[in-house]
Amino acid sequence: MAKLSGTAIIVLVMFAFLAEQSVAGRYYDDKVEDKVRKEVKNAIEKNPGIGAALVRLVFHDCWVNGCDGSVLLDKTPTDGLNTEKKAVNNIGLDGFGVIDDIKDKVKNDNVSCADIIVLAGRDAASILSGGKITYPITRGRLDGVGSSAAEADRALPTSDFDFDQLKTNFDSGFRKFTVEELVVLSGAHSIGVAHLSSYADRLTAATPDFQIDSSYRAALNATTPPALLKQGQDPTVPNNVRDETQAFQQKAEYDPVAMGVNPTKGVLDNSYYHNTLENKVLFKSDWVLRTDGEAAGKLVEYRDKPEEWNKDFAAAMAKLSSLPAQGKNLEVRKNCRVINNQY
Numbered sequence: 492m493a494k495l496s497g498t499a500i501i502v503l504v505m506f507a508f509l510a511e512q513s514v515a516g517r518y519y520d521d522k523v524e525d526k527v528r529k530e531v532k533n534a535i536e537k538n539p540g541i542g543a544a545l546v547r548l549v550f551h552d553c554w555v556n557g558c559d560g561s562v563l564l565d566k567t568p569t570d571g572l573n574t575e576k577k578a579v580n581n582i583g584l585d586g587f588g589v590i591d592d593i594k595d596k597v598k599n600d601n602v603s604c605a606d607i608i609v610l611a612g613r614d615a616a617s618i619l620s621g622g623k624i625t626y627p628i629t630r631g632r633l634d635g636v637g638s639s640a641a642e643a644d645r646a647l648p649t650s651d652f653d654f655d656q657l658k659t660n661f662d663s664g665f666r667k668f669t670v671e672e673l674v675v676l677s678g679a680h681s682i683g684v685a686h687l688s689s690y691a692d693r694l695t696a697a698t699p700d701f702q703i704d705s706s707y708r709a710a711l712n713a714t715t716p717p718a719l720l721k722q723g724q725d726p727t728v729p730n731n732v733r734d735e736t737q738a739f740q741q742k743a744e745y746d747p748v749a750m751g752v753n754p755t756k757g758v759l760d761n762s763y764y765h766n767t768l769e770n771k772v773l774f775k776s777d778w779v780l781r782t783d784g785e786a787a788g789k790l791v792e793y794r795d796k797p798e799e800w801n802k803d804f805a806a807a808m809a810k811l812s813s814l815p816a817q818g819k820n821l822e823v824r825k826n827c828r829v830i831n832n833q834y
């Protein structure tokens with residue numbers, strides 16, 4: 492047998508290690524990751540909607556000052572109670588209780604709250620996609636000590652953005668995301684819910700350009716008329732018309748099977764692209780993706796190539812989860828809701 496050099500042996504051992512990890516669909520055989528996954532699985536079993544909240548939490552934490560757990564703080568010495576949770580753009584943000592439960596389970600493992608958010612979001616994406624979306628997460632993030640509602644409102648995109656605003660938002664400061672990644676990540680809107688206030692502009696829009704497709708709009712106007720907002724009510728509906736009742740879908744003239752969409756409710760998949768291209772989506776920020784040549788091409792590509800979207804979504808989530816904390820003063824928080832000197 493030919494003699495192998497030391498370097499060749501190291502390379503072979505590394506390949507064997509990586510092959511074993513990916514065959515198992517896991518990247519680390521790690522008790523912390525096991526604990527996180529178990530908690531996320533239990534939480535989704537109890538409340539299926541919490542999975543979408545955990546995926547969104549990754550975006551809303553990492554987009555504002557990097558992945559630093561700032562979105563979890565209830566108060567800080569500088570902003571008092573006016574933390575990111577109070578931001579208008581964080582409407583409906585949820586999943587905080589699951590993060591607390593996980594923190595409790597890993598309290599002796601020196602895991603930051605920022606790490607818990609990205610691990611939990613990764614597991615939620617994997618569970619909701621039936622194991623089709625997986626990606627490695629490297630731990631070692633630290634938690635920030637600041638959290639400001641005003642800063643979150645400046646950083647996070649809103650549902651009434653036009654394409655140029657979205658493009659600029661995704662490629663600004665420490666966030667360097669391409670148009671392709673904007674289109675890829677927007678596919679997260681195949682799951683979860685939205686408040687009426689987030690899409691009412693598309694029900695009342697004067698020009699057809701920004702109106703939701705007429706039958707879907709009629710169905711939404713019947714269940715959640717914009718007038719409710721004036722009465723102080725802001726109900727939620729599924730982000731994805733696929734997740735609506737059959738009666739609603741009939742009114743909305745939405746037949747998932749005829750459209751080539753998997754009708755199983757709650758699945759994180761490429762249904763968003765089928766819906767967007769038919770204008771059966773809620774947000775203006777989704778619908779405007781068709782107004783740019785490159786983005787429109789990607790909408791079609793991801794509609795037609797579900798496996799490619801799974802792969803690209805996983806890569807974009809991994810990139811999102813790696814955005815470095817921007818603050819200088821960092822720690823591993825003992826309680827995800829307060830910084831250590833307030834613990």
Ligand code: HEM
Binds near residue numbers: 648679684730
């Ligand atoms: C492209 C710019 C984006 C805009 C303008 C936007 C806007 C919104 C809005 C307005 C809602 C509904 C909030 C509510 O009314 O309760 C929402 C929900 C959601 N978003 Fe986004 N989003 C964007 C990108 C993303 C990204 C990058 C992700 C994840 C990677 C994401 C994941 C989600 C999820 C999962 C929900 C449902 C949350 C739940 O049910 O709890 N969004 N988004």
